[in-house]
């Protein structure tokens with residue numbers, strides 16, 4: 334988890350909408366409030382929620398999708 338947050342900070346924070354189009358290779362935001370507690374669509378690991386930078390992030394501990 335610590336590694337994920339470090340990577341996210343280096344890539345510009347949790348708002349990755351712009352990255353989807355302008356920065357290939359950045360985090361692709363596929364998880365949301367709706368997916369918390371649900372299996373990851375990619376690997377089946379339950380999606381986790383964490384507080385981060387005043388908001389919340391949702392991530393998969395299995396494949397580190399955000």
Ligand SMILES: [Zn+2]
Nearest residue numbers: 373376393396
């Ligand atoms: Zn996953």
